[in-house]
Amino acid sequence: MSAAPPGPAEANPSRPHPDADLRVHPPRSPRVTLGGLYFLARTIDKTRAKLQGTLGVYKIGPGLSAYLLDWLGITEEQFTEAVRTSQTDEEIVAWLHARCDRATFPAINERLAERGIRDDEHFREVLPRYPVLRDYPHLRNWFEILEVDDRWIFDPANAGKISSAGA
Numbered sequence: 001m002s003a004a005p006p007g008p009a010e011a012n013p014s015r016p017h018p019d020a021d022l023r024v025h026p027p028r029s030p031r032v033t034l035g036g037l038y039f040l041a042r043t044i045d046k047t048r049a050k051l052q053g054t055l056g057v058y059k060i061g062p063g064l065s066a067y068l069l070d071w072l073g074i075t076e077e078q079f080t081e082a083v084r085t086s087q088t089d090e091e092i093v094a095w096l097h098a099r100c101d102r103a104t105f106p107a108i109n110e111r112l113a114e115r116g117i118r119d120d121e122h123f124r125e126v127l128p129r130y131p132v133l134r135d136y137p138h139l140r141n142w143f144e145i146l147e148v149d150d151r152w153i154f155d156p157a158n159a160g161k162i163s164s165a166g167a
Contacts, residue, residue, distance in 0.1 A: 020048035023056035026150035030064065030143045035093035036105045038112045039068045044092055047083040057153060064112060064142060071108045072100045116140040
């Protein structure tokens with residue numbers, strides 16, 4: 001969504017998660033379920049990338065990642081520290097499960113999966129951040145928009161069309 005992604009990342013020992021270089025590929029799909037939650041894997045990918053300076057056009061908040069953390073009752077700072085001190089997804093899931101009420105996960109998943117563009121005014125508001133919607137104006141569900149946008153961002157044909165707002 002944001003500024004055009006730079007070229008491939010170079011090997012760098014200060015980047016412990018080379019798979020989290022979101023300048024060269026998107027984060028995991030919002031539909032990937034990890035620890036019983038949609039969007040958690042994607043949020044981990046974005047947080048790892050943020051920590052190592054490879055976030056590219058993506059962002060944590062505002063957006064669905066920020067909603068997820070808020071609905072779980074944890075701050076972005078707490079989550080970022082958990083990601084920073086964890087080596088694996090499983091460690092992050094264990095940290096999260098120790099702090100959050102898992103009984104809320106189904107309702108959180110439903111809220112995430114149902115979020116979408118509310119109306120024509122909201123569509124016009126988000127269009128500058130999601131130019132892919134010019135090609136897919138029928139999309140309204142955020143999971144669908146993000147999946148199409150992830151492919152669109154890394155299509156070389158769209159390099160000059162990407163703005164600086166972020167997914």
